[in-house]
Amino acid sequence: DTEVTQTPKHLVMGMTNKKSLKCEQHMGHRAMYWYKQKAKKPPELMFVYSYEKLSINESVPSRFSPECPNSSLLNLHLHALQPEDSALYLCASSHVRLAPSYEQYFGPGTRLTVT
Amino acid sequence: GQSLEQPSEVTAVEGAIVQINCTYQTSGFYGLSWYQQHDGGAPTFLSYNGLDGLEETGRFSSFLSRSDSYGYLLLQELQMKDSASYFCAVRDTGGFKTIFGAGTRLFVKA
Numbered sequence: 001d002t003e004v005t006q007t008p009k010h011l012v013m014g015m016t017n018k019k020s021l022k023c024e025q026h027m028g029h030r031a032m033y034w035y036k037q038k039a040k041k042p043p044e045l046m047f048v049y050s051y052e053k054l055s056i057n058e059s060v061p062s063r064f065s066p067e068c069p070n071s072s073l074l075n076l077h078l079h080a081l082q083p084e085d086s087a088l089y090l091c092a093s094s095h096v097r098l099a100p101s102y103e104q105y106f107g108p109g110t111r112l113t114v115t
Numbered sequence: 116g117q118s119l120e121q122p123s124e125v126t127a128v129e130g131a132i133v134q135i136n137c138t139y140q141t142s143g144f145y146g147l148s149w150y151q152q153h154d155g156g157a158p159t160f161l162s163y164n165g166l167d168g169l170e171e172t173g174r175f176s177s178f179l180s181r182s183d184s185y186g187y188l189l190l191q192e193l194q195m196k197d198s199a200s201y202f203c204a205v206r207d208t209g210g211f212k213t214i215f216g217a218g219t220r221l222f223v224k225a
Contacts, residue, residue, distance in 0.1 A: 040218075048211045056212055106157035
């Protein structure tokens, strides 16, 4: 199984809502990532978890709250978002150490629209 | 810091060969990766170069010259389905943070 799944595929939420994005992988990867991607732009790293511990937070606003409940699951909790947060949110996973490549497997993403 | 430069767009005809270049500036270097992303889809890993030279995977090849801080992705026997965005990417010295180039949009014409 080389698949990363994400739910939901699409999400429309108001600025006062609370919602969560979910990501799951069963490849035994111990590094998991959240990226944000705007149209015609590259993915921008938001968070990295390594062995279920937060390793990197790229100065993301606190209205985005990540959670890694176990080695297969990654959540992104959303609260009080702004319209400019509308984007494609991608989850990815990889081995922590993998030679010779550092291949990341991406999920299909959640298309988020904040109204 | 890290930065990567690649052309914004490339157009080629079906059956042709196209090369997408990537130059980078990094404080540390753990190799150059390439990802493909179709419109509405997820990035998909294509190749990785950790050492100088050419890596070949089917119709795709990737090259790296560390002394020139330069790499390229070569796509042969272009097919319409190769129309997509292609990103070069590097890892930082910590190993987890991946920096993507701005992407090259490839248009394949019949």
